[in-house]
Amino acid sequence: MSDEERYRRPEPERTEPDRRFSTLLDNGTETAEDDDPIRHGVRLGYQVIDEHLEQGRRIAREINDRAYGPNALGRDMREMAERMIRFSSDVALLCVEMMTSFAGFEEQADGASSDGSRRASFSSRATASTPTHPTDDESRARLAVEIDRPSRVSVDLAPGGDLADLHLPHGLRGLDPNTPPLDAIELVEGDDGETLLRIQVPDDQPLDRYTGVVLARSSGEVRGTVAVHFLR
Amino acid sequence: MSQTPGTVTTQDDLAVVREVLAEYGEMTRAALEPYLPKWEPRRHLYDLIADYPRRGGKMMRPTLCLATARAFGARPEEALRSAVAIELLHNALLVHDDIEDGSEQRRGRPTMHEMFGVPIAINVGDTLGLLSLRPLMDNLWSVGMRLAWRIMEETERMARESAEGQALELGWREQNVTDLTEADYLSMVLKKTCWLATIHPLRVGALIGSRGGVDVDRFIRFGFFLGAVFQIRDDLLNLTGDETAYGKEVGGDILEGKRTLMLIRLLRVAAPAERARVEALLGLPRIERHVEEVAWVRERMDHHGCLDYARGIAHGLAGAAAHELDLAFEGVPASRDRRFIQSLVTWSLERAA
Numbered sequence: 413m414s415d416e417e418r419y420r421r422p423e424p425e426r427t428e429p430d431r432r433f434s435t436l437l438d439n440g441t442e443t444a445e446d447d448d449p450i451r452h453g454v455r456l457g458y459q460v461i462d463e464h465l466e467q468g469r470r471i472a473r474e475i476n477d478r479a480y481g482p483n484a485l486g487r488d489m490r491e492m493a494e495r496m497i498r499f500s501s502d503v504a505l506l507c508v509e510m511m512t513s514f515a516g517f518e519e520q521a522d523g524a525s526s527d528g529s530r531r532a533s534f535s536s537r538a539t540a541s542t543p544t545h546p547t548d549d550e551s552r553a554r555l556a557v558e559i560d561r562p563s564r565v566s567v568d569l570a571p572g573g574d575l576a577d578l579h580l581p582h583g584l585r586g587l588d589p590n591t592p593p594l595d596a597i598e599l600v601e602g603d604d605g606e607t608l609l610r611i612q613v614p615d616d617q618p619l620d621r622y623t624g625v626v627l628a629r630s631s632g633e634v635r636g637t638v639a640v641h642f643l644r
Numbered sequence: 645m646s647q648t649p650g651t652v653t654t655q656d657d658l659a660v661v662r663e664v665l666a667e668y669g670e671m672t673r674a675a676l677e678p679y680l681p682k683w684e685p686r687r688h689l690y691d692l693i694a695d696y697p698r699r700g701g702k703m704m705r706p707t708l709c710l711a712t713a714r715a716f717g718a719r720p721e722e723a724l725r726s727a728v729a730i731e732l733l734h735n736a737l738l739v740h741d742d743i744e745d746g747s748e749q750r751r752g753r754p755t756m757h758e759m760f761g762v763p764i765a766i767n768v769g770d771t772l773g774l775l776s777l778r779p780l781m782d783n784l785w786s787v788g789m790r791l792a793w794r795i796m797e798e799t800e801r802m803a804r805e806s807a808e809g810q811a812l813e814l815g816w817r818e819q820n821v822t823d824l825t826e827a828d829y830l831s832m833v834l835k836k837t838c839w840l841a842t843i844h845p846l847r848v849g850a851l852i853g854s855r856g857g858v859d860v861d862r863f864i865r866f867g868f869f870l871g872a873v874f875q876i877r878d879d880l881l882n883l884t885g886d887e888t889a890y891g892k893e894v895g896g897d898i899l900e901g902k903r904t905l906m907l908i909r910l911l912r913v914a915a916p917a918e919r920a921r922v923e924a925l926l927g928l929p930r931i932e933r934h935v936e937e938v939a940w941v942r943e944r945m946d947h948h949g950c951l952d953y954a955r956g957i958a959h960g961l962a963g964a965a966a967h968e969l970d971l972a973f974e975g976v977p978a979s980r981d982r983r984f985i986q987s988l989v990t991w992s993l994e995r996a997a
Contacts, residue, residue, distance in 0.1 A: 426937025454964050460830040461868045549875035585785035588678040621721045623786040639719050
């Protein structure tokens, strides 16, 4: 069959579900705007926003054609884009939140004062754990937190990967930009194969909410975040 | 209470809006304070930059950012720096807008340039805008390099859209354009108001909450409809509001020659002689527009039902916002933050200040 004889379907008017709110109200008849400003407002609103989005798409296509063709990307850029896509799809996070209670902290502070230090040591074992592979529920890594001030500690980590590969090179920063950072934070190997997040807090560290990002040493990717809120 | 199409909003919902605005607004104010320098020169700069932020606005923009981030699962502190940046930039633009519009009051007190003169006010606005960069850079510590950079890009887009919208409106006034359509008005509002007030806070909050895992273009439609309702209500309050609660001079938009939906409607439906009189008034320099003429324009708006017409348009847009919200937040679990965002539609339609 020649190409001219082949039956061709007409181009469809649309290729996606029509979710416009204006079409829900539209019964196919034009109404005068004076009669129904509500209907007119909806139709007008969609007309304006659809045009705005189409304009954005046109600009994006122009930019895309000009700069982001397959040959325009260097190898490093392609690798970076692939890394980003991998990370973006990896949105299910392990969330660990623990609060060091005042009472529990005091008991441990008393016990730890034999060396004359005012600093107490508190270690809380997280019940949550992370699969070392996204599909592997059997093999799980455990994370414990040690901090020497009553605090609420929250750790979000992307599942998968090796906890030993993680670090916090920037420390933790307070929401107040004038607060000195908490730099004495490390991820080390703890007892029973667990990973220990150890945070040492200077006695004069101001009260604040501190946050920091957890990076993978091997790739430099962000693998999670840590937040510490001192309770006193 | 009037009912927005597509929504069922109760007094409880509006109470949630007030409660969340108060809570997240206070959180943002506390986090913003350390970003305001306390050193010299204080008299002509740093004491002044604290003025607008401390006047107590509604804090809708930072609250919307925080609530969206929370609805997507983030901790508040992860989005707090972005919320601070949004509020600082908003205040920077207010100082400059007040100069460009020749406004006399802001949040119940004289505007910055009325108190200290135009040159100082311009410098204060510039500095507030520059100060908003610091929390964006500090985002590195709470969301990481990739997201911090992405939020920078989002901020650049929002600032560009806002400037373009402002240019549209200023151009209309400069050229005394009087043949505008309602679509022209909504296009200007989309850029001038919606990108900063709603679209940007939604997009940034969703980026932080999802760790960059969500396509933020889904928030443009919802943000536009919500922001447009907010702006039309603001324009109506400028004509009908209680000056103490509203915080700006009532009727000021007519005096400033702003092309509101009500003015565009009046120009369309007025008799030829009336239209010529309105056009002549708009063609005068602001200082030559007298309150008697402003009162006449206001009376003609009532006579021709321009305010009711604008309320009808706003109701339609609010219904579309409710519809688009369901699409934009599809799959996001129910929470107080999501309920806040949902209730914001009706709140924007009915607020008194």
